[in-house]
Amino acid sequence: MRITGPGLSSTRDIRLFISFREAMADVQRIDLLDPAEVARFGGIEIVAQGVVEGFLSGIHRSPFRGFSVEFTEHRAYQPGDELRYLDWKILARADRLFVKQFEQETNLRAMILVDASRSMAWRGAPTRLTKRAYADRLAAALALILLRQRDATGLITFDEVVREVVPARVKAGQWARLVRGLVDTPDGRGTAAQAALVRLTSLLARRGLVVLVSDLLFDRELALTALRYLRHRGHQVIVLHLMDPAEAELAGPPEVRYRDPESAASVVVRPRELARAYQATVRREIDAWRTACRRHGIAYHHILTDMPFGMALRLLA
Amino acid sequence: MTFLHPLALVGLAAAAIPALLHLLERRVPPEAEFPPLRYLSEAERQNARRLKLRHLLLLILRTALIVLIVVAAARPLFPTQASGGSLHEPTALAVILDNSPSSGLVVDGRPALERLKAVARGSLARATASDRLWLVLADGVARAATPEALLATVDSAAVSARRLDLTAAVRAATRLVGAEPLPAREVHVVSDLQRTALGPGRAGVPRGVRVLALAPPPASQAPANRGVGAARVTDGAAAVSIVGTPGTGAAGGAAPVTLRIHGREVGRALAVPGSTVSITLPPLGPGWWVGDVVLDADELRADDTRLLVWRVAAPARVAALSAAGGGRFVAAALAVLEEGHRVRVGGTDVAIGDRPEAGSLVSVVLPPAEPALIGQANRALAARGGRWRFASAGTPGPIAGSSLPAIAGLQVTRRYRIEAVTGDASRGTGGDTTVLATVNGQPWLVRDGNVLLLGSRLDTAWTALPAAPAFVPFVDALVNRLARGEALISEVEGVPRVEFRTRGADTIGAIVYGLDPQESDLTPAPPALVHDVLEAEVLDGAAFAAARFAGAGRRDGSGLLLMLALVCALVELGVATRTR
Numbered sequence: 012m013r014i015t016g017p018g019l020s021s022t023r024d025i026r027l028f029i030s031f032r033e034a035m036a037d038v039q040r041i042d043l044l045d046p047a048e049v050a051r052f053g054g055i056e057i058v059a060q061g062v063v064e065g066f067l068s069g070i071h072r073s074p075f076r077g078f079s080v081e082f083t084e085h086r087a088y089q090p091g092d093e094l095r096y097l098d099w100k101i102l103a104r105a106d107r108l109f110v111k112q113f114e115q116e117t118n119l120r121a122m123i124l125v126d127a128s129r130s131m132a133w134r135g136a137p138t139r140l141t142k143r144a145y146a147d148r149l150a151a152a153l154a155l156i157l158l159r160q161r162d163a164t165g166l167i168t169f170d171e172v173v174r175e176v177v178p179a180r181v182k183a184g185q186w187a188r189l190v191r192g193l194v195d196t197p198d199g200r201g202t203a204a205q206a207a208l209v210r211l212t213s214l215l216a217r218r219g220l221v222v223l224v225s226d227l228l229f230d231r232e233l234a235l236t237a238l239r240y241l242r243h244r245g246h247q248v249i250v251l252h253l254m255d256p257a258e259a260e261l262a263g264p265p266e267v268r269y270r271d272p273e274s275a276a277s278v279v280v281r282p283r284e285l286a287r288a289y290q291a292t293v294r295r296e297i298d299a300w301r302t303a304c305r306r307h308g309i310a311y312h313h314i315l316t317d318m319p320f321g322m323a324l325r326l327l328a
Numbered sequence: 329m330t331f332l333h334p335l336a337l338v339g340l341a342a343a344a345i346p347a348l349l350h351l352l353e354r355r356v357p358p359e360a361e362f363p364p365l366r367y368l369s370e371a372e373r374q375n376a377r378r379l380k381l382r383h384l385l386l387l388i389l390r391t392a393l394i395v396l397i398v399v400a401a402a403r404p405l406f407p408t409q410a411s412g413g414s415l416h417e418p419t420a421l422a423v424i425l426d427n428s429p430s431s432g433l434v435v436d437g438r439p440a441l442e443r444l445k446a447v448a449r450g451s452l453a454r455a456t457a458s459d460r461l462w463l464v465l466a467d468g469v470a471r472a473a474t475p476e477a478l479l480a481t482v483d484s485a486a487v488s489a490r491r492l493d494l495t496a497a498v499r500a501a502t503r504l505v506g507a508e509p510l511p512a513r514e515v516h517v518v519s520d521l522q523r524t525a526l527g528p529g530r531a532g533v534p535r536g537v538r539v540l541a542l543a544p545p546p547a548s549q550a551p552a553n554r555g556v557g558a559a560r561v562t563d564g565a566a567a568v569s570i571v572g573t574p575g576t577g578a579a580g581g582a583a584p585v586t587l588r589i590h591g592r593e594v595g596r597a598l599a600v601p602g603s604t605v606s607i608t609l610p611p612l613g614p615g616w617w618v619g620d621v622v623l624d625a626d627e628l629r630a631d632d633t634r635l636l637v638w639r640v641a642a643p644a645r646v647a648a649l650s651a652a653g654g655g656r657f658v659a660a661a662l663a664v665l666e667e668g669h670r671v672r673v674g675g676t677d678v679a680i681g682d683r684p685e686a687g688s689l690v691s692v693v694l695p696p697a698e699p700a701l702i703g704q705a706n707r708a709l710a711a712r713g714g715r716w717r718f719a720s721a722g723t724p725g726p727i728a729g730s731s732l733p734a735i736a737g738l739q740v741t742r743r744y745r746i747e748a749v750t751g752d753a754s755r756g757t758g759g760d761t762t763v764l765a766t767v768n769g770q771p772w773l774v775r776d777g778n779v780l781l782l783g784s785r786l787d788t789a790w791t792a793l794p795a796a797p798a799f800v801p802f803v804d805a806l807v808n809r810l811a812r813g814e815a816l817i818s819e820v821e822g823v824p825r826v827e828f829r830t831r832g833a834d835t836i837g838a839i840v841y842g843l844d845p846q847e848s849d850l851t852p853a854p855p856a857l858v859h860d861v862l863e864a865e866v867l868d869g870a871a872f873a874a875a876r877f878a879g880a881g882r883r884d885g886s887g888l889l890l891m892l893a894l895v896c897a898l899v900e901l902g903v904a905t906r907t908r
Contacts (some may be wrong), residue, residue: 130363258364269362292371
């Protein structure tokens with residue numbers, strides 16, 4: 012079996028990926044496994060590649076298309092690519108699958124914004140991924156898909172300030188840089204601030220795709236102001252609202268003092284008696300985000316961190 | 329409101345548990361990070377009022393639940409005016425069950441006592457362990473015991489031979505219950521309420537004591553009754569008093585009265601209630617005799633017969649000294665009596681003269697005809713140890729005295745006063761000294777040991793007695809009964825029987841037990857009189873049953889409280905689960 016992939020540049024990576032494939036030999040769709048289970052097999056790269064392979068094998072066409080009439084180069088066939096772009100001559104001559112790519116395909120510039128604030132480093136149960144870990148793996152997988160389509164993909168991580176910026180490129184090694192950017196960004200010590208979002212808008216000069224991965228635990232109006240600005244600049248904006256299942260449904264001891272990790276605020280509650288009201292409040296908040304985003308042409312997706320990565324990616328397809 | 333188990337109320341301290349738990353639970357809650365605190369704060373802000381209300385409601389419900397359960401365990405008793413309550417406040421209760429002889433009256437084929445016992449049983453059956461109980465029967469004894477023991481006593485109670493003075497019984501019973509430190513005090517008078525059962529005076533019921541009396545039947549329905557009130561043998565004849573419900577005589581006419589000795593009829597007469605008949609006794613040998621006087625049976629059997637006892641003495645041997653004061657009238661009377669075998673003339677049993685005779689057992693001393701001999705007679709009396717003597721002449725007047733009713737009213741024209749020896753007045757009223765008859769309130773016939781002093785000579789110049797028909801019986805009584813002393817026969821209330829008193833081998837007296845004649849009068853007391861004398865509420869059977877413990881009626885509220893506790897628990901469950 013021949014192993015290919017943009018991120019598998021070193022022997023160590025290839026060895027890890029082989030062991031991962033063997034371990035998951037009896038599993039048809041890795042992307043549909045529990046994210047925490049999948050994360051045990053390795054780092055971001057391993058998980059992201061496994062997820063993307065599973066994800067792409069389950070669909071018949073690439074989710075992000077950028078094909079045009081002007082041919083530029085060939086690239087290896089990926090399951091889901093349309094067969095009409097398959098180069099039959101190479102197939103007949105060398106028995107290898109290549110698709111033809113065109114000039115317009117690389118025009119898509121995708122920038123993935125990952126919230127690295129302190130609240131993202133929280134998880135409701137030890138068996139689950141933190142929101143940040145989930146966001147990293149999801150962002151890596153998404154970047155891998157985009158890069159495989161020869162879309163220039165970049166990364167920005169932020170909390171109170173912008174932490175890491177990886178400009179959008181399509182050249183070889185870009186995915187590794189992106190992953191390194193994610194890994195090098197520590198869990199934030201502060202909250203995601205509107206100032207950081209404003210700073211982001213200035214970094215995205217050319218129109219393209221902007222994917223915001225965040226728990227959205229900041230002021231909705233201020234965040235929407237920044238997102239509206241991006242939209243106004245002609246960007247296609249996708250908001251991935253991450254939430255731990257424990258944040259969606261309140262549970263806990265009879266009485267507990269909950270403390271906000273990003274501030275000194277705390278409140279004593281009885282989860283059992285407030286659970287229903289809390290659930291309604293969360294539902295209202297999600298609806299408010301969805302409504303506000305739809306009003307401004309922004310795609311909004313609510314994702315729980317126990318959702319398989321494949322399903323989360325499918326939301327974007 | 330009172331409690332059957334007040335100690336259980338200590339558990340009310342547990343009512344503080346919900347509040348304490350609430351406070352303790354709030355003290356040190358565990359801490360945890362929770363990023364979406366803004367959602368939490370928002371939810372709490374929007375539900376703060378509802379949650380506060382919910383907390384308050386739950387606190388109240390849980391506290392109420394504990395209070396209700398604890399109070400229910402203490403068995404609360406709520407006062408109620410209705411008598412249907414099965415429980416009542418602790419009550420001091422005295423039940424007076426009048427089982428006097430009149431309760432043996434048969435009404436509609438059943439003794440009246442059965443009806444009275446049923447009523448008394450009803451009062452005692454409703455008593456509880458927290459009550460203090462007494463039962464008073466006709467013997468007047470207040471028996472304090474448990475309800476069960478008193479019920480057994482009531483069941484075994486029979487018609488007594490004793491008359492019950494209701495006024496005294498109520499007075500004593502009200503004192504008993506009045507002294508008890510209990511919330512309620514009642515006296516239940518369960519009696520046929522004869523008018524004669526009400527003694528003198530008023531009961532004087534203390535404050536706070538209720539007296540309930542079972543109403544008697546109306547006076548118009550008073551049953552007819554006749555009874556032998558008294559029977560006594562005097563001078564050879566039985567005097568029998570017939571008593572009964574007034575009006576019975578007019579309605580029923582005269583009834584036959586039979587005198588029996590050893591079951592054999594020896595005399596018969598007709599009598600109506602309120603009258604006294606004399607039945608002559610047949611000649612009987614010396615000794616003690618016991619007989620009974622019997623009436624025809626009626627609804628009250630107990631008073632239809634009465635025992636009587638008497639002694640027949642041997643004829644006295646009399647020596648009448650004519651020269652010394654016996655006189656011809658006495659001699660004639662003794663002759664008549666000798667013919668009738670009542671006396672034997674010429675003996676030493678009784679001597680009649682103007683001074684005591686040394687050789688006789690008893691001397692009947694008449695005053696000397698000559699005033700000058702009075703001193704000699706007095707010296708002779710003093711020599712015999714006499715404590716009475718003849719004094720100056722007294723004023724004329726009629727004879728009075730219960731010992732000799734036949735001569736009462738006869739005129740005495742001349743007499744000597746009989747007085748006690750000077751300086752020995754106390755001796756004059758000694759045990760063996762008896763004034764048997766008086767004239768103008770002054771002793772006329774006195775028994776002083778073995779000497780009888782008569783204030784007048786038995787001559788028509790001194791008194792009209794010798795010319796009266798009662799003279800011969802008087803002389804008979806004088807020598808046979810008064811001179812030799814009467815056998816002491818007393819009548820006592822009790823179960824009919826005769827008890828003889830003896831001294832050595834001699835029988836010296838007898839006690840005849842019988843019913844109180846007042847029991848024969850079945851006329852019921854008017855309710856107003858009962859209310860006035862006994863200070864009681866006079867109630868008929870139904871009202872009596874309803875009024876018992878009515879002032880202190882209580883209902884056990886534990887069932888209701890447990891129901892409320894259940895409702896509280898259900899509401900609490902609903903609030904705790906549905907309002908989250």
